[in-house]
Amino acid sequence: MPVQPTYPGVYIEEIPSGVRTITGVATSITAFIGRASRGPVNDPVTITSFADYERNFGGLSVDSTMSYAVQDFYLNGGSEAIVVRIYGKDGTNEGVATIDLPTLGSPGGPLTLYASSPGTWGNNLLASVDYNTDDPTANPGSPPAPDPNIFNLIIYQKNEEEITKVEEYLNVSLLENDKRFLPRLLEQRSDFVNVGTKNDGSWDIPSMRPAEQLDPNNDPILTAASGGSDGLVLTETEYTGVEDDKTGLYALRKTDLFNLLCIPPPERGTDTNPAVYSQAIALCVEKRAMLIVDSPYNWASPISKAVSNPKDNLGTLLITGTNARNAALYYPLIQRTDPLRTNQLDTFVPCGAIAGLMAKTDKDRGVWKAPAGNDAALNSVQSLQINLTDLENGQLNKLGINCLRSFPLTGKVVWGARTMRGADQHGDEYKYVPVRRTALFIEESLYRGTQWVVFEPNDEPLWAQIRLNVGGFMHNLFRQGAFQGKTPREAYLVKCDKETTTQNDINLGIVNILVGFAPLKPAEFVIIKIQQLAGQIES
Numbered sequence: 001m002p003v004q005p006t007y008p009g010v011y012i013e014e015i016p017s018g019v020r021t022i023t024g025v026a027t028s029i030t031a032f033i034g035r036a037s038r039g040p041v042n043d044p045v046t047i048t049s050f051a052d053y054e055r056n057f058g059g060l061s062v063d064s065t066m067s068y069a070v071q072d073f074y075l076n077g078g079s080e081a082i083v084v085r086i087y088g089k090d091g092t093n094e095g096v097a098t099i100d101l102p103t104l105g106s107p108g109g110p111l112t113l114y115a116s117s118p119g120t121w122g123n124n125l126l127a128s129v130d131y132n133t134d135d136p137t138a139n140p141g142s143p144p145a146p147d148p149n150i151f152n153l154i155i156y157q158k159n160e161e162e163i164t165k166v167e168e169y170l171n172v173s174l175l176e177n178d179k180r181f182l183p184r185l186l187e188q189r190s191d192f193v194n195v196g197t198k199n200d201g202s203w204d205i206p207s208m209r210p211a212e213q214l215d216p217n218n219d220p221i222l223t224a225a226s227g228g229s230d231g232l233v234l235t236e237t238e239y240t241g242v243e244d245d246k247t248g249l250y251a252l253r254k255t256d257l258f259n260l261l262c263i264p265p266p267e268r269g270t271d272t273n274p275a276v277y278s279q280a281i282a283l284c285v286e287k288r289a290m291l292i293v294d295s296p297y298n299w300a301s302p303i304s305k306a307v308s309n310p311k312d313n314l315g316t317l318l319i320t321g322t323n324a325r326n327a328a329l330y331y332p333l334i335q336r337t338d339p340l341r342t343n344q345l346d347t348f349v350p351c352g353a354i355a356g357l358m359a360k361t362d363k364d365r366g367v368w369k370a371p372a373g374n375d376a377a378l379n380s381v382q383s384l385q386i387n388l389t390d391l392e393n394g395q396l397n398k399l400g401i402n403c404l405r406s407f408p409l410t411g412k413v414v415w416g417a418r419t420m421r422g423a424d425q426h427g428d429e430y431k432y433v434p435v436r437r438t439a440l441f442i443e444e445s446l447y448r449g450t451q452w453v454v455f456e457p458n459d460e461p462l463w464a465q466i467r468l469n470v471g472g473f474m475h476n477l478f479r480q481g482a483f484q485g486k487t488p489r490e491a492y493l494v495k496c497d498k499e500t501t502t503q504n505d506i507n508l509g510i511v512n513i514l515v516g517f518a519p520l521k522p523a524e525f526v527i528i529k530i531q532q533l534a535g536q537i538e539s
Contacts, residue, residue: 018465022449022473027367027441028359029080030073031258031289032352033249034066035234035266036085038121042247044082044255050074057083058121062340063230065264069352072336073262075380076353077360082258084251086239087118088232097122097228099193101129103208111174111210113186113193115228122228125192126156126163128220129210133171149173151210153182155192156222163222167192174205234266239276249276249283257444259437260358261291262351269347271296277327278318284326288440288447290433293317293420294349295331295401300386314399314420324420325430326440330354330402332385334378334412347385350404353378357414358437367441368482370417370434370522378404378412397524398424402433417522435519438482446470446515458506463496466513470494474517484518492517 003011031044037058039045047053053070060067066083073081087095095118100110115122133150155167167190172182183195183203196204213221241248252258261284265272277293284291296316319327334350337343354371357378361371384404388396393403393415400423402416419436421428430436450470456462474492477483485491493516500512 018461018468019472020449020452020465020469022445022469024441024445024473024477025257025448026080027259027362027437028078028355029082029258030078030260030262030352030355030359031082031084031252031255032066032070032073032262032264033084033086033239033252034069034264035061035064035088035231036066036083036119037061037064037230038117038119039083039085040117041085041087042241042245042251044084044251046255047081047083048079053081053083057085058119060340063267065266065268065349068336068338068348069262069264072334072348072350072352072380073356073359076356076378077363078352078356079359079363082252082255084248085117086234086241086248088234088238090229090232094118095229095231097125097225099125099127099223099225101127101213101223102211103206104211105208109206111206112196112204113225114196115225116190116192116194118229118231120228120230122225124158125225126158126222127193127225128154128156128213128222130154130214130220131212148209149175149178150180151212153210154220155190157192174209176203236273236275239263239266239273240279249280252283252287258287259289259440260355261289262355263291264349264351265294265297269297271298274316274318281319281323281327285323288444289326290437290440291319291327292351292354293319293327293329294351295329295333297333297347300332314401319420322421322428325428325436327420328354328402328418328433329400329420330404330414330416331396332388332404334381334404335383335385336380337382345382350378350381353381354414366480366482368434368438368520370432372402372414372417372433372522374407374410374413376414377410378414381412384412400426400431417524432521432524435521438517438519442474442477442515442517445473446513449473450513453511458501458509458511460497462511463501466496466511467494470496470513470515474515477517482517482520484520490518 003013005011039057045056047056050071070081097115099113102110113127115125130152132152133147150171150173153169153172154165156163157166169185172180172185174182183205186194198204215221239248241250243250246253261280263272263276263280281291330350333347334353335345335347338346357376358371361369384406387406388403396403397416400418400420402418404412405415406412417433419430419433422431453466471494474494475488478488478491483491495514500514505512
């Protein structure tokens with residue numbers, strides 16, 4: 001703000017430089033959607049390790065293909081993931097275990113505690129109540145007496161034959177005005193239980209106080225939970241959810257950013273429903289993310305259907321048109337050991353491992369490097385569902401199907417880097433995965449980094465600031481080796497002036513910014529030409 005001089009002397013005025021640094025967004029935050037043994041339903045949870053997944057969602061589960069995909073993600077270099085648990089209801093059963101603690105007096109129902117999420121894990125919870133508390137209103141010097149409204153609640157969890165205390169709530173009350181009101185404490189602090197609510201949203205609590213649960217030897221009497229269920233096998237309904245309610249796929253609209261999306265099938269030996277992929281790709285386009293598509297399970301039996309009839313089989317995935325630029329298909333499935341089945345080999349989808357490999361490549365080389373080649377080795381993969389030959393690989397590659405190959409010494413590697421618009425007949429400008437991901441990275445970074453422009457005076461001073469800041473961002477990428485070209489002029493373009501923004505645009509409140517870049521495309525075919533030189537004849 002200009003200085004308003006009022007007295008004789010020296011004034012200092014700070015002038016803004018117009019520099020607003022644009023920071024590049026993350027490139028490999030991976031979203032997973034599927035079944036889990038525990039955890040919140042339709043609520044995205046950010047994790048940074050598989051240990052986080054174990055704490056929040058119960059770890060590996062035989063019935064959860066998503067749990068293996070998340071483990072593969074971290075085994076292959078992944079860092080940050082967003083997990084959305086969805087649940088298949090068994091009719092009207094919510095699948096939540098309950099603990100009914102008896103109350104004193106009649107009439108009066110029990111104090112019912114609910115497990116924090118559906119699943120049979122809740123059946124391992126137990127609880128006890130005691131009144132080993134002091135009366136804060138007692139006179140000094142008098143023997144302490146228990147307050148009939150204040151009690152202690154202890155939560156236990158059974159793990160095989162061992163029972164462990166997991167949470168303890170001391171000096172709590174069922175009086176709503178009390179500062180230690182139990183339902184409020186459980187809602188804010190407990191990872192295991194809460195108190196149910198009525199239809200109007202108020203807490204469903206009994207009018208009578210809970211009965212003390214102690215035997216004559218002063219040991220706690222534990223009340224066990226029951227009624228927890230892991231639900232039915234997931235269907236299209238659970239995956240797609242309801243858009244207005246932000247459930248299923250649309251729970252990801254609650255997140256700020258994700259870059260990759262993995263949707264493992266509902267159970268082993270099955271495929272993700274193509275209708276789910278169809279809605280997922282639309283969401284990925286909206287959120288500027290890539291969908292990692294797993295090949296169907298039966299493509300390898302009895303002989304690769306992908307090879308024998310690829311065009312018809314690709315059509316069944318329902319990912320077509322320009323939206324397919326935001327999807328990449330990987331074939332075949334992977335085989336790895338299963339710790340829950342005495343390390344026997346089983347077949348799993350590769351999406352988690354591919355996402356982890358992309359995250360590792362982004363960190364080591366940058367999002368513009370194709371996540372493929374000899375350096376793109378897959379960890380934890382013992383074998384592939386089918387071993388492809390060079391000729392089969394060539395047939396699939398020209399259709400935009402990325403192959404997983406097994407080579408001596410190198411091991412199992414990703415040997416393709418095309419989007420699902422990468423078929424030769426399409427001739428699409430976003431044929432390659434790294435080109436598409438680089439474009440999405442630039443789009444999202446500029447979208448977030450130019451929010452300050454909104455409502456600024458639309459004239460040359462603003463345009464100059466835009467050129468300065470966007471140009472600085474693009475030049476930084478150029479210095480990191482993200483573009484083709486030896487000079488900035490060959491590598492990128494930033495234009496914002498009276499040629500891009502006409503007077504009519506100004507009248508409509510529009511400022512147009514033109515950003516161009518020369519992408520790095522992978523060396524997909526290396527051709528070595530060998531010629532025999534004829535002996536030199538002296539003449």
